[in-house]
Amino acid sequence: MAGLQHNKVAMDPALTRLGNMITNRYKYFRWTPRTAWISFVYVLAVPAAVTYLGWTQDGKLDFRAKRKGDTVYER
Template sequence: MAGPSKSLVLDPAYQKFYELNSNRYKYWRWTPRHASLAFVYMGVIPSIITYFAYKYEGQFEFRGKRRGDTISEW
């Protein structure tokens, strides 16, 4: 029948992974590598995306042809 099984054996690798993730804040430290990755992901990549967004703003027409539009518009 349905219900909890008394013979359920948990995988030790999954248990170790779960414990590591739930206690990650205890073992994590700022290192030069972590600082550089944080700078890249929170500073460099968003600024590159913002730069290109402002540079190419309004230059492309993404609206497709709709019913009733003439071909001469395209």
């Protein structure tokens, strides 16, 4: 144990390339129809769908003071 060089790890060239690619990704990004569509879906469509579901289901469920066999839906 004494005298050993700890923390000496050979760098894997594939991991080094991957790290460089991730670091410099913004330099090579281009807006294409595919990237525009993906951005639209994740920025606008998904939050809009979650908001719609939240508004339509608001007040329909009541979890307070329920016993076994009681329904959670408000009438």
